[in-house]
Amino acid sequence: MSTPMRHGPSQQGRTPSQHPAAAPTPQASTPFSTTQAAAALSPHGPRSSPQQLKKSPATGTLSSGIISSQPGNPPLNFDSPSAAAALGGLGLDIQFDNISVGGLVGGANRSDEDDRKKRMDAVIQALWNFDTGRVSNDGLERLATRLGLECLWESAGTSVENDKVLVIAGRTMAVEVAIKNHVVYHASLTFNEPSPSLDKHVEKASAILFNDLALGPDESQLTKKLSKFRVNLEHLASLDRLSITPGLNCHEAVAGVWESLEKLHRWDVERLREDPALSDKPDEYLRVRALCNRHGCPLMHTRGRIGLTLDYWKQYHNYPGTKVEGGNGKTWGVLIDCATADTMVYTPVRVSDKWIGPNVVKTDSIDDEVMTATGPILDWLEPPNTILPPTEEAKSEGGLETTSGLSAPKPIEVAFMATFNPPVVVTHGIAMEIYKISAFNAPLSGNTFDNLLFPVAEGANYDPSEPRVMTFTQTVPTFVDIGNGQKEPDLKAHRNTLLVDKPVYGQVVTQVPISHPKDLMPMLPMLRQYAFLSLLLANSFKPREGREAMPLVPESRPAKEGTSNMSALDQKYKDFINSPERLKVDIVLSAHPIPRLQLVFPFKQITAMINLEIQLDGKIHIVSDNIFSDSESEASPFKCKGKFLGRKQWAQKLEDCENIGHWIEFIKYKLE
Template sequence: MATPTASKHAPTQVVATPPVSTPFSASNHHPAFSPHGPRSVVPSPQQFKKSPANSNTLYGYPSGSGGGHPTTSSFGGYDSPSAALALGGVPGLAELGLDGMSAPGMGGLGGPGRGDEDDRKRRLQQVLEILKTNKGRLSEAGIERLARRVGLDCVWEDHMGSGGSTRTLIIAGSALALDIDFSNNVVKKVSLSFPESAEIVTRHTQKAGDILLRDLQFGPNESPLTKMLDRFAANLERLATLDKLSVIPGLNCHEAIAGIYESLERLHKWEVARLKEQDNMADKDDEYIGRTAMCKRSGKPIMHTRDRLGLSIDYWQERHQIKSKSLSRDKEKTWALLIECASLPALVYTPIRVSEKWISPEILKADPAAEDLLLTAEDGPVLDWLQPENTMLPSTEPPKADAMEGIDQASGQKFPEVMFIAKFDPPLIVPYGVAMQIYGSVNAPLDMYQTSTFDGLMFPPGPEDKSEPGEARMIKQQTTVSVFDENGEKSTKIHKNTLFIDKIDYGRTLTELPFSHPRQLVEMLPRLRQYAFLSTLLRNSFNPEKAIPEEEKKSPGKTKMDKFAEFMSPASAEEISTLPLDVSLTTQPLSLKLVFPFKDRTANVRFDINLNGAVDVKEQNLLDEDAMDDGKRLTVADLGRMLEIAEDLGIWAEFVRRRLG
């Protein structure tokens, strides 16, 4: 075997010489994997693995660059891919952030240290988080993969029948079972069950199964290549989360949420019955009375609604006061609190309790104390809320001296490491002071370092917004308003709306909130409705997505003579019919001041938006209160009532101009 020697005129260089027994050693033979090589003789994988790759070849093929210079090698100047990988020299890995994958102990030869490994793990974790957002497409393998990803077990069963072969995917957890029947990769049936659960849980399984079936059915213009599993994945993840948090036997999170529904449903039915006894509800149908109880009383609990599994407490709906059979209530925007469970981070929050007796069967407290009367809203009933017993689990840990660790020293049991949470759907924007009150009512800490203005959250500034954060803002929007005359003929009016925000206030977006008792949620609903109505009113009058900048864009290319000609020309019919509306927003107290042309003067009206979205007119110069002796004339209360129904400042202004003009 040749021995490397040093040249007299060149620096010493070590050259690796391949063994004689390898197919690369013979110069008169073609490479073993070359198309020109012998096809009957192929080296074994062991022989090929032991043979070092020449710097001029890649698995027997030329590298493409030719020559034997190390810098032109396919492995970045290394004799073999293993050496290149060990020394971190494989091209392309640097772009992926995965270079330097050396063997242990190679850190001194260019391998990464501990910090590089942590950074690479962090990048890989980021890639996995991105991949988690893709739930996959509808197929047998896709649903099974999704179920295993959320931590549920899967078993397949094959069936033969007159209609052909079918397969059933059984998805099981500790407290649930989901059967999905397939026929040629098409979902035919979905069955959801909760073994060993109470009747308050199992009575809602059919409704939940129908939602899951709709999630897995092909809609119009959908195919296995386009049907995604996003909706089904969201519902399955909710089921899996409750299943993981459950400790069977002892704690069933499905039963805990169903218990809250039972208590609030009794309260809702009682409130509906009381509304029917009122004189102003004598001519109203049951649907209208139910919406009134939802938007003025304690909300409406619903299990499995709007294609979403779980408990929803609806507390506000757009146009809920309009009595029209042509309206589709399912399409109207609804505000709700979604009741779920989450892991208990610490004993700062009250652990979950499983009960359906959160309120007494009589609903009203027979003998309310003075404290109860003070905490109850004006003219409101004193509800008889109950405090269920704590739910305890057997503790497998040794006794601890500190009772705050969740261990009951007397019984040797522990509190569940689970709590209730309410998610705002949609998220609700409120001033910072209101957010502090809401968080304080559930004894939850509020992050004081998140500073955003209320108007900045309600109307996010666009790229053309020139105002600085914290400065007064002016938002303009041109809208088209439908107007009906006395004969019912429809026409349109153009409004140029301007919103002035002079006094800046900080705000917060409510997304989720821990709670321990449904009473806490019911008591905050009047305040939530106040800002749900405000957001509806501002969105209808000033669409944030279509808001124009404060300074109107000037038409380019116009000369002074063109501008003078426009000034001297008579106004067009469109300009004459355009109505300017100026609105000023104040958050403390929550009020809107509206100014617009009316008859031969300027109308000036101030609305206060109170709890439950009630509108009170504090200032106005439209009506002469001293001359209101005719019962057919509008009153100040009618002006506020009309804004509650219209939910649009432009529609309200046109109503007043037609009625009082």
């Protein structure tokens, strides 16, 4: 069901009119001296809009002093040593443009209301983005209060004086943290109402929360930060804030989507096992294959993050031993969450675990699947709308409030939101395809596809209408024959040059609203296509993690007599990188209408030229070349050592290694 364009509640929280009148609180001597003031400054809490900042009793001194500067409420004195110490202690680099407090809050230099609000929001955001603090009794309570959650301290039931339990409670859930002498030794998540779809994941979520707070082997009580715990608690608080009791539990809505996606994933694995070539493969191998080639793999509470993720691409996915969770390599996924609808056209959240039929696919009978040219048709279902129960409506008659009836059901102003993690750089046309599926009107960037992949350095001379050239030198591990059929490892240096002949507009796809998990399925092939392209280019033009890019010409620094500026190994690596024996590899990128790479490199007595297409689902197609052949009888200047490889097999090898440099070295070794 579509809802016309309308304004939902702000993502920063409810407006003051939606809250009951708050009880006055004592005025603070400084803007950072109380928990209430800190909570009011939070941009994510329920009291964080500029209007609320003015009207909240907890910030009466702050708001009247900063925004109105009325008589009786003197302006806040930022020139005082305590205020200066507070701001300086936070480590904030806030530029006030040669103004004092009056200039910040509405003096002669900044009289425009919108400008004052913008500057105030910048200060609030800077305060909120600042480090949340360390794990401690006060730090935990302060963080929970900032997120709009209730806190209650209880005795742990032991004889230890400082052994306590902090209960962080919302409408639908609670987090219990057992802490002794500011060291957390237990944490657990519970939900107020029993739910099978939620209860099966509670233990895993509790383990993540505990890992966020517990001291690791190399961590100290003085340095243990709340940063990781804050991200997960903020996620729980957001879903809790969007939930409406009774009627809508956003935690349960997300868990219900997992139930249906997991059913689809298990069906994908069973279908893969029917392939004779895969029948003897372990379950984990088939799960990874379904993740990258079918409908993805849904995971609840994975990689240290609480919530639902639909993984759709994984680095090294064709390597033996790769696992769905854990292991090396980068993973691409879609975080499925809930968010306020704002002004977008949306279908409200529905709480259900039946988004797909019991047989997963449509059938004419029990055994016959409904087939199309692309395969069986999935049996997606449309769960009923979640309806909030009517509430008692108080009407005023003659100055008296009387309950004379029930109000109409309140519309749900919450939608499912899919957030791409990491964001994917795509061309303008692909972005339009993705936004069309979700009916999302996203703002378009005026940036080019290549500049989004490889941002131009600040101050560099860059004309997006002109061809772009960039170079990078890297080492490529390979093997060399040493005789008697034996090989030994070796390193080769490649000087890669990227040429973007015809720049096209690009877009960073960050998030889209969805009304149904089926909306994600047509997006996955396109997302894999550009995730794999970005991986290929990054492996050729970005330094590997943990090693900085080496300069092409070594810097000459005077060293003390008898000493060296670098280790012998670093010097050997640097000399190797800058040696003249670098293989020159030219890579021409064409992004429209389909991503293509042209590889040009010297090969024996000729110049090899290979044109590749990166197709949907991250598949490689060799369009043309001058070194391969499709059969041993085909005329070709080169022959394969050992087992013959045709163009499809060569394309598969590139898909397997995910690295152009490794692939080129394998070509040099294999062809003779």
